[in-house]
Amino acid sequence: MTEQSSKQKQPVAIFFFTAALILFATGMLWGIMGALSYVFPGLLKSTFSFEKIRPLHVSSVVFWIILSAIGSVASFLQQHTGRKIYSPRLLRIQFFIFCITIILILCSYLMGKFGGREYWEFHPVFAIPIVIGWILFLINMLRSIRHFKKQPVYIWMWCTGIVFFLFTFLESYLWLFPYFRNNIVNDMTIQWKSYGSMVGSWNMLIYGSSIFLLDKISGSQRYSYSRIAFLLYFLGLFNLMFNWGHHIYTLPTHSFIKHIGYLVSMTELILLGRIIYLWKSSLSTAKKQYHLLAYRFLLAADIWILLTLILAIAMSVPAINVYTHGTHITVAHTMGATIGINSFLILAFITDIFKDQFPAVKPSLKFFNAGYWIANIALFIFWVSLVGAGILKAQWQMSEHQIPFGSMMQQLHPYFIVFFVSGILLTIGFLFIIFVLLRQQRNACKQTGEK
Amino acid sequence: MVFPEKSKLLLVILLLVGFITYTGFIYKDLPVTTSHATSAAMEGKALWQQKNCNACHQVYGLGGYLGPDLTNVFSKRGPAYISAFLKNGTPVMPNFHFTQTEIDALLAYLKNIDHSGTADPRKFTKHYDGTIE
Numbered sequence: 001m002t003e004q005s006s007k008q009k010q011p012v013a014i015f016f017f018t019a020a021l022i023l024f025a026t027g028m029l030w031g032i033m034g035a036l037s038y039v040f041p042g043l044l045k046s047t048f049s050f051e052k053i054r055p056l057h058v059s060s061v062v063f064w065i066i067l068s069a070i071g072s073v074a075s076f077l078q079q080h081t082g083r084k085i086y087s088p089r090l091l092r093i094q095f096f097i098f099c100i101t102i103i104l105i106l107c108s109y110l111m112g113k114f115g116g117r118e119y120w121e122f123h124p125v126f127a128i129p130i131v132i133g134w135i136l137f138l139i140n141m142l143r144s145i146r147h148f149k150k151q152p153v154y155i156w157m158w159c160t161g162i163v164f165f166l167f168t169f170l171e172s173y174l175w176l177f178p179y180f181r182n183n184i185v186n187d188m189t190i191q192w193k194s195y196g197s198m199v200g201s202w203n204m205l206i207y208g209s210s211i212f213l214l215d216k217i218s219g220s221q222r223y224s225y226s227r228i229a230f231l232l233y234f235l236g237l238f239n240l241m242f243n244w245g246h247h248i249y250t251l252p253t254h255s256f257i258k259h260i261g262y263l264v265s266m267t268e269l270i271l272l273g274r275i276i277y278l279w280k281s282s283l284s285t286a287k288k289q290y291h292l293l294a295y296r297f298l299l300a301a302d303i304w305i306l307l308t309l310i311l312a313i314a315m316s317v318p319a320i321n322v323y324t325h326g327t328h329i330t331v332a333h334t335m336g337a338t339i340g341i342n343s344f345l346i347l348a349f350i351t352d353i354f355k356d357q358f359p360a361v362k363p364s365l366k367f368f369n370a371g372y373w374i375a376n377i378a379l380f381i382f383w384v385s386l387v388g389a390g391i392l393k394a395q396w397q398m399s400e401h402q403i404p405f406g407s408m409m410q411q412l413h414p415y416f417i418v419f420f421v422s423g424i425l426l427t428i429g430f431l432f433i434i435f436v437l438l439r440q441q442r443n444a445c446k447q448t449g450e451k
Numbered sequence: 452m453v454f455p456e457k458s459k460l461l462l463v464i465l466l467l468v469g470f471i472t473y474t475g476f477i478y479k480d481l482p483v484t485t486s487h488a489t490s491a492a493m494e495g496k497a498l499w500q501q502k503n504c505n506a507c508h509q510v511y512g513l514g515g516y517l518g519p520d521l522t523n524v525f526s527k528r529g530p531a532y533i534s535a536f537l538k539n540g541t542p543v544m545p546n547f548h549f550t551q552t553e554i555d556a557l558l559a560y561l562k563n564i565d566h567s568g569t570a571d572p573r574k575f576t577k578h579y580d581g582t583i584e
Binding site for chain 1: 453454462463466469470473474477478480481482483486487488493496499500502503504505509510511512513514515516518519520540543544545563564567568570572573575577581582
C-alpha cells in the first residue's frame with residue numbers, strides 16, 4: 001500500500017462504480033414500483049405486472065452489488081500490490097461484457113422473457129457472458145497477486161470469493177439437466193445449496209475489502225496478517241461451504257443437510273462479533289476523522305451487521321425458522337444484509353476510492369449528510385415494517401383456522417404503506433449520496449479535461 | 452501472532468476436500484430418487500419459469516410474497532378451481548391467456564409438487580433443541 005500507488009489513476013475501476021451507482025439508483029426506483037403493487041394490488045396488472053417489476057428490481061440491485069464489489073476489489077488490489085492490475089485491458093473487456101449483458105437482461109424483462117429462477121430471473125443464455133466475464137476477473141486477480149505466500153487475509157478472501165462465485169453460479173444452472181430438475185425437492189435442494197454459498201462468496205469480496213479499508217484507515221496492517229484474522233476467515237469459509245441448509249428446513253430433503261446447516265450456522269455469531277470488536281478497537285479517533293465519510297458508512301454497516309446477525313442466527317434455528325420462513329421477516333433479513341451491510345460497506349469503499357482518485361474535488365457535505373441520515377433512519381423504519389408484516393403473516397400461517405390469503409394481505413396493508421413510504425425516503429437518501437458521488441466524479445473529469 | 456503458511460494451505464485443502472465430498476455425495480444421492488415427473492409436468496415447470504410465477508408465488512415457502520404459497524394448492528383446491536384461476540387471472544394476478552394444453556401442463560406440475568410433501572408450517576413438531584420434524 002504505497003502512497004504513490006494509492007494515488008494511481010484507475011479509470012477502469014471507476015467505470016464499474018459509475019455503472020453500479022446508476023443501477024443502484026434505477027434499481028431502487030423499480031423497488032418503489034414493486035412496493036406500489038403491495039399498496040395498490042393489481043396496479044398495471046395487464047401491462048406492467050409484478051412478475052416484470054420484481055426481476056427488474058432484483059437484477060438491478062444485485063448487479064449494483066456485483067459491479068461495485070468488482071470495482072472495489074480491483075482498486076484495492078492495485079493499492080495493495082502497488083502495481084497496476086495484471087491486465088487493465090481484460091478488466092475493460094469484462095466491464096463491457098457485463099454492461100452489455102445487464103442491459104440485455106433488463107430489456108428482456110421488459111419484453112416479458114424470463115428464466116424464472118429466484119434472483120437470477122433472466123434467460124439462462126445470459127449466464128454465459130457472465131461466466132466469461134467472471135473468468136477474466138479470476139485471471140486478473142491470480143496474475144496480479146502472483147503467489148499466496150505471506151499474503152494478508154483480504155487477498156485470500158477475494159480469491160475465495162471469486163472462485164466460489166464462479167462455482168456456485170455454475171451450480172445454480174444444474175437445473176438445465178433433467179437429472180437435477182425433474183423432481184422439485186432435488187431441484188430446490190441444489191438451487192439453495194448454490195444460492196446459500198453464493199451469498200457467502202460475494203460477502204468474501206465485500207468483507208475482504210472492508211478489512212483492507214479498515215487497515216488503511218488505521219494505518220496498520222497488523223490485523224490482516226494476524227492469526228485471528230485467518231481463523232475467522234476459515235470459519236467464514238466453513239460457513240460458506242456448509243451452512244446453506246438453513247434456507248430449506250421445511251423442504252423434505254435429506255435431514256443431514258438440515259442438521260449440518262443448523263450446527264454450522266450457529267458458529268456465525270463468534271465470527272462477526274469478533275470481527276467488529278477487533279476493527280473498532282484498532283482505530284484511533286484522530287484517524288477516524290481523517291477518513292470520516294468512508295468511516296461513517298462503516299459505522300452504519302456495523303450497526304446493521306449486529307441487527308442482521310441477531311435475526312439471521314435466530315432464523316437459523318429450525319424451530320424459529322418454521323415461523324419466519326415464507327414471511328416478510330426473511331425479506332427484512334435480506335434487506336438488512338444487502339442494504340444495511342453490503343450497500344453501506346460498498347459506499348464506504350467508493351467514498352474512499354474517489355477521495356484518492358479525485359483529491360482536488362471534495363464531495364458536497366450538505367447533500368452527503370442529509371442523504372446519510374435519511375437513508376439510515378428510513379432503512380430502520382423500512383426494516384421494522386417488514387418485521388411487523390412478517391410477524392402478522394407468521395401468526396396467520398400458524399393459525400388453526402386460516403382466514404383467506406387475500407384477507408390476511410388486507411390486514412398487512414398498514415405495514416405495506418409504511419414500507420412503501422419509508423422505501424421512498426430510503427431511495428431519496430441514497431439518491432442524494434449517489435448524486436454527490438457521481439458529481440464528484442464528473443467534476444474531476446471536467447477538471448482533468450480542462451487541464 | 453501469525454498463522455503458519457503451511458497450516459493455511461492444509462486447512463484450505465481440508466475444507467475443499469470436505470466441500471467437494473459433500474457436494475459430490477449430494478449430487479449422486481439426490482434426496483428423491485423414486486418419483487420422477489411426467490413430461491406434462493416438466494412442460495408445466497418450463498411454463499412456470501417462463502411466466503415467472505415465482506415472482507408472486509412460493510413453493511415450500513421460497514419465492515415471492517404477493518400471492519399464496521402453491522406447494523399444496525392441488526390437493527387443497529383441486530384442478531377445477533386452479534384452472535379457473537389460470538384461465539381468468541384475479542384482480543392481482545394477470546390473465547396469461549393460456550391454452551388448455553398449457554393449463555393441463557401447469558396442473559400436472561402443481562400436482563407433482565403437491566405429491567412431493569407438505570409445506571404447511573403447522574405440520575411440524577418443534578423440539579427443545581431447536582430442531583423440527
